[in-house]
Amino acid sequence: MTLGAKRPDCGRTDLLGVGEPVDGAEQGPPAAARVGCNPAPATHSTRVVVPITAIVKPVRGQHPRLALGLATRAVDLTGWKPWGRTTPPAPAHPQSASTTAGARDEAKIRETWGDGRIGTLAVALSGERQSTVAWKSGAAGEAEVGRTLDAIASEHVVVFHDRRIPRSRANIDHIVITRAGVWVIDAKRYRNKRPRLQVEGGLFRPRTEKLIVGGDRTKLVDGVLLQVALVQDVVAPASVRGVLCFVDADWPLFGGSFTVRGIDVCWPRRLSRQLTALEGAVDVTAVAAAIAAHFPPA
Structure with a gap:
């Protein structure tokens, strides 16, 4: 199963592999149907809630520590893109020491996990630094x-x-x-x-x-x-x-x-x-x- 596979029938990018079952789920319609994807691109839902096992399973082999954290979280990927955060950068303003330290921590996490969904999930799961x-x-x-x-x-x-x-x-x-x-x-x-x-x-x-x-x-x-x-x-x-x-x-x-x-x-x-x-x-x-x-x- 591949992460970020393109859905030919609706033009969406999901974490579920086409035609692959989710751990613990019964065999049924294709994965595209299971996540509520309509054949017509103009009418499909914009909210994507992915079963956590669909993320943990492919991550477990290469990134066991991240998989352990994911196993206890419910993940809503609404609005997420493969290149990370979708919100535009905030206007430049003086930053506090804690904000700057947090940015450095995020940069280090992304150096390890990358800038894709895995990196974004790792940033979301990481807690605030002790000094903050x-x-x-x-x-x-x-x-x-x-x-x-x-x-x-x-x-x-x-x-x-x-x-x-x-x-x-x-x-x-x-x-x-x-x-x-x-x-x-x-x-x-x-x-x-x-x-x-x-x-x-x-x-x-x-x-x-x-x-x-x-x-x-x-x-x-x-x-x-x-x-x-x-x-x-x-x-x-x-x-x-x-x-x-x-x-x-x-x-x-x-x-x-x-x-x-x-x-x-x-x-x-x-x-x-x-x-x-x-x-x-x-x-x-x-x-x-x-x-x-x-x-x-x-």
Whole structure:
């Protein structure tokens, strides 16, 4: 059986071979009749739904990995052409890093599987790259923490979101200035995973503290410590604390928040209560102006 065989009776291109039975199907009329193809080209249906076994069978021999993915999918080939996607290219516009990365991934897939139907199916079956999924998840976490912080903003509580670190591509998720000091907040979204403190060493070895969230995430602490140092240089002598705020984590009903290497680890609602309960003598207006001048919007 050949892929993309031309139907002489209706002028259509289908995945089914002429006269060949589909796995598990009874012998019957020709394949053209089975897919609803009328003899008259002007009246045939434009919707082509191909039994999945008709695709898996010819693919299985040469491309077993793709066949395995196809075996669990229902494929609607309406509007598909042998040369791939049929939609016209979108107008040129600035692309985000995730869009560019996705285009590179598709190019690599097509290098392996080609530009025909097999390549298009491989692109459709391939999931988003991990960095893209992580970016979307992180953005959702930032948005939720941002809404919680905006709810407590006042003349004594100034909130900044998404501030760029000079001479760097990195940014600070949130900065909050209160009378008690400055908080540098990094929002993270780890769904259904419980943050916990793991302490190692002690009597005969140096004591080390690790952040565990479904695995060792101590690098997150290192990142916040660096941001705290950068903000401290700008607002000294005002004190600066770092916070890792986890969204959608598996927090216990009682307790749960902790401090690792001087960085507070908590959830949005607890963070907002903590910020509004503190008092001090910091000049909120002056400190906010200094931060806004040094860390512009990203």
